[in-house]
Amino acid sequence: MRVYLDNAATTPLDAEVMKVMCDVMENNYGNPSSIHSHGREARALVEKSRKTVANLLHTSPAEIFFTSSGTEADNTAIRCGIIDNNITHAITTRIEHHAVVHTLEAMEKAGTIKLSFIDVDSKGNIDYAQLEKLLQDNERSFVSLMHANNEIGTLTDIERVGNLCEQYNAIFHCDTVQTMGHFRHDLGKLKVHFLVCAAHKFHGPKGVGFLYINHKIKIKPLIYGGSQERNMRGGTENVYGIAGLAKALELAYADMEQHCQYIQGLKTYMANQLKETIPGVQFNGETGEDKSLYTILNVSFPETELADMLLFNLDIAGISASGGSACSSGTDIGSHVLTGIGASSIRPSVRFSFSKYNTKKEIDFVVNKVRELFAVNA
Numbered sequence: 001m002r003v004y005l006d007n008a009a010t011t012p013l014d015a016e017v018m019k020v021m022c023d024v025m026e027n028n029y030g031n032p033s034s035i036h037s038h039g040r041e042a043r044a045l046v047e048k049s050r051k052t053v054a055n056l057l058h059t060s061p062a063e064i065f066f067t068s069s070g071t072e073a074d075n076t077a078i079r080c081g082i083i084d085n086n087i088t089h090a091i092t093t094r095i096e097h098h099a100v101v102h103t104l105e106a107m108e109k110a111g112t113i114k115l116s117f118i119d120v121d122s123k124g125n126i127d128y129a130q131l132e133k134l135l136q137d138n139e140r141s142f143v144s145l146m147h148a149n150n151e152i153g154t155l156t157d158i159e160r161v162g163n164l165c166e167q168y169n170a171i172f173h174c175d176t177v178q179t180m181g182h183f184r185h186d187l188g189k190l191k192v193h194f195l196v197c198a199a200h201k202f203h204g205p206k207g208v209g210f211l212y213i214n215h216k217i218k219i220k221p222l223i224y225g226g227s228q229e230r231n232m233r234g235g236t237e238n239v240y241g242i243a244g245l246a247k248a249l250e251l252a253y254a255d256m257e258q259h260c261q262y263i264q265g266l267k268t269y270m271a272n273q274l275k276e277t278i279p280g281v282q283f284n285g286e287t288g289e290d291k292s293l294y295t296i297l298n299v300s301f302p303e304t305e306l307a308d309m310l311l312f313n314l315d316i317a318g319i320s321a322s323g324g325s326a327c328s329s330g331t332d333i334g335s336h337v338l339t340g341i342g343a344s345s346i347r348p349s350v351r352f353s354f355s356k357y358n359t360k361k362e363i364d365f366v367v368n369k370v371r372e373l374f375a376v377n378a
Contacts, residue, residue: 002318003362007201008150008178008296008353009322013244014203020247021205024240032237033226042239049246053210056253059187065211065229066242070177070198072222073211074099076233077173077194080219082113082142085171089138091116092145093126095152095340097175100144113142123286124154124341131161135168146175147183151337151351152285153296155179162191171217177201177209178293181252182260193217197249199241203355204248208241259356264294266354266363271297273367278302278374284343298351300343306373307348314350317369322351 004012024045030038032046047061054061067073078100082090090104090113108115116134119127126145135141143165148155158174165172173194176185181202187195195212199205213219213232225234252259274281280302286292306313311323323335338349352366 001362001365002320003358003366004320005352005354005358005362005366006320006322007355007358008351010200010206011203011355012357013205014248014251016251017204017244017248021240021244024243028239032239033228042237045239046237046242049242052246052250056249057185057187057212058189059212060215062230063187063212063215065213065232066237066245067209067211067233068207068235068238070175070196070201070209071099073194073196073198073209074173074175075103076211076219076222077196077213078103078142078144079107080222081171081173081194081217082107084219085142085217087113087140087142087171089114089116089140090142090144091118091131091134091170092143093118093120093340095120095124095149095337096144096146097150097177098336100146100175101336104144116141118145120341122341122343123291124149124152124284124337125286125291126156128157128160128164132164132168135164135170141168141170142173143170144173144175146177147179148176148293148296149285149337150178151296151335152298152341153178153293154285155291155293158192159190166191178295181249182256182293182295184253184256187212187214197245199245199248202248202252205241205244208238208245210245255356260294263354263356263358264289266358266360267294267297269360270352270363270367273363274299274370277367277371282347284338284341284349295355296351296353298349300347300349301370301374303344303346304348304374307346310348310350310373313373314366314369317373319366319369322353323349 028042030042032043050061050064054064094117107113118131147158171193174192175196177198180197193214198209223234282300284298284300
């Protein structure tokens with residue numbers, strides 16, 4: 001058996017999404033910027049997809065801009081949001097995705113901003129009182145906080161953050177890459193200026209995402225070229241990717257409650273089985289249903305001689321999981337998230353992340369393989 005439990009890194013493409021994309025690739029190959037009929041057909045598909053996304057998020061199509069990835073969307077929001085609004089102070093945490101942390105650190109190094117880091121506790125929860133103090137002490141800040149941490153799954157109360165940012169006239173950027181398609185985002189109510197999506201996190205295609213830009217915020221493009229995306233992003237649109245994104249988000253919203261209940265059940269079952277099977281097993285981040293993303297379970301195993309080879313042995317057993325963020329895989333650098341929450345450096349950690357395609361049988365298989373590994377090395 002081969003088991004894929006790395007859905008926080010990327011998800012399998014939904015068959016219905018594949019069908020839509022193949023149809024577009026075969027029949028709608030015109031350039032959306034061309035004025036002839038083939039171009040107009042492609043443009044209509046892009047705008048239909050934009051309207052689908054906007055309707056699901058309760059916002060205007062004019063506030064949705066398609067990008068190549070969540071990383072590009074994050075960079076656009078951060079760099080342009082700060083520079084074009086003359087912001088000199090930014091607030092974030094040390095456990096954000098590298099697309100956020102590295103971008104802000106680069107801007108601090110260049111002298112563009114002063115960067116403040118909010119403390120997080122051992123579960124990855126931010127200090128809201130400290131956030132308010134930083135907002136009080138600075139004239140206008142740019143706040144960048146993710147909805148759910150991509151390694152440990154801990155949720156941030158973005159409604160609370162949004163209200164604080166509004167109170168102190170701050171700009172709020174939220175990386176929702178892990179929660180888009182898994183939570184319902186109502187942009188008619190949420191006080192956020194920038195919000196980010198990557199389609200491949202909810203059974204859509206890789207290489208496409210979007211950036212929500214609140215109409216109250218004005219920025220210039222990060223990428224110049226043509227007049228695509230209403231002069232906000234140069235470059236010919238990824239038409240079939242955009243169509244796939246819209247279809248994937250539509251499917252996610254149609255069955256969200258059912259999938260949430262099912263996937264949460266798998267996560268809870270696996271956590272309980274591991275606790276019964278491996279003495280001393282612990283979990284990184286929050287695990288409560290109201291405080292944690294239901295697709296992620298970060299497991300802290302007892303100290304063992306096989307720590308450095310644990311992921312390798314799981315792979316040999318046919319199990320795909322992650323030791324942290326997949327964007328850092330293949331390097332010898334430890335997880336900045338686990339370091340940021342003070343997790344033990346001698347306990348090996350594995351992120352198991354689930355999707356609607358996983359089964360209880362697969363969970364049993366994984367738990368048994370883990371048990372065998374620790375029994376051999378006991």
